[in-house]
Amino acid sequence: MSAPLVIAVDGPAASGKGTIAARLAAWLGLPYLDTGLLYRAVGMAVLRAGGDLDDTGLAARMARDLKLEALCDPELIGRAAGEAASRVAFHPEVRAELLKLQKDFAGQPGGAVLDGRDIGTVIAPDAPVKLYVTADPEVRARRRWLQLTGRGEAVDFETVLADIRKRDARDAGRDAAPMTRAHDAVLLDTSLMDIEAAFDAARRIVETARAEAGLS
Numbered sequence: 710m711s712a713p714l715v716i717a718v719d720g721p722a723a724s725g726k727g728t729i730a731a732r733l734a735a736w737l738g739l740p741y742l743d744t745g746l747l748y749r750a751v752g753m754a755v756l757r758a759g760g761d762l763d764d765t766g767l768a769a770r771m772a773r774d775l776k777l778e779a780l781c782d783p784e785l786i787g788r789a790a791g792e793a794a795s796r797v798a799f800h801p802e803v804r805a806e807l808l809k810l811q812k813d814f815a816g817q818p819g820g821a822v823l824d825g826r827d828i829g830t831v832i833a834p835d836a837p838v839k840l841y842v843t844a845d846p847e848v849r850a851r852r853r854w855l856q857l858t859g860r861g862e863a864v865d866f867e868t869v870l871a872d873i874r875k876r877d878a879r880d881a882g883r884d885a886a887p888m889t890r891a892h893d894a895v896l897l898d899t900s901l902m903d904i905e906a907a908f909d910a911a912r913r914i915v916e917t918a919r920a921e922a923g924l925s
């Protein structure tokens with residue numbers, strides 16, 4: 710029997726990694742977890758409790774008490790949730806609380822697809838297929854701006870670009886599980902690709918990696 714097919718998809722905000730990961734999962738019939746939603750849900754829980762995002766203890770308690778139903782909240786897609794997520798994700802104690810759930814998901818016997826910032830480095834370092842999806846900050850900001858304004862959020866492009874740059878710096882610069890490309894992750898720059906082209910490129914990367922790893 711061959712090893713389970715685990716696909717780790719990492720990259721910065723609005724690079725399109727979630728779109729790619731979800732489509733890979735549907736194509737392969739694998740379960741999919743958007744791990745950013747976990748941090749978004751914790752951040753929103755802290756904000757809704759009137760708490761301070763820098764309060765490590767409170768954020769860690771919210772992470773410990775997180776219910777999976779919370780991931781269905783449409784507010785998690787919003788700008789406030791993205792910023793709050795990056796703030797609580799900074800705390801190692803929060804990351805520790807969310808670790809087991811993610812590792813268990815990645816360890817399912819039939820395989821899985823996960824996307825985030827530390828999937829290929831921390832959550833599933835032995836994944837046979839790893840992608841690091843990126844795009845220029847301006848391209849990502851435009852995608853995010855279209856997404857946010859499309860759902861009715863009034864925000865200008867420059868604000869979204871500033872958010873993206875700040876979030877990139879915080880996510881890549883933190884000590885705990887920083888956003889980084891795993892040494893064995895294949896880089897996929899989607900700056901000049903539409904969604905179909907990006908998915909096709911990702912599918913080819915997966916097919917090559919599967920063949921190299923001898924996975925059926």
Ligand SMILES: Nc1ncnc2c1ncn2[C@@H]1O[C@H](COP(=O)(O)OP(=O)(O)OP(=O)(O)O)[C@@H](O)[C@H]1O
Binds near residue numbers: 745853903904
């Ligand atoms: N290659 C692409 N070309 C144009 N738009 C794209 C592309 N990939 C994704 N998008 C759009 O950009 C937005 C962000 O995509 P997506 O949610 O996949 O990014 P992400 O990297 O998972 O973001 P986050 O880190 O915030 O979870 C969505 O509206 C999506 O439809």
Ligand SMILES: Nc1ccn([C@@H]2O[C@H](COP(=O)(O)O)[C@@H](O)[C@H]2O)c(=O)n1
Binds near residue numbers: 749795826
């Ligand atoms: N594995 C992960 C996933 C996410 N984060 C943090 O959450 C923020 C929101 O993530 P999105 O993918 O939904 O944009 C992100 O900026 C990270 O700070 C993380 O640390 N690790």
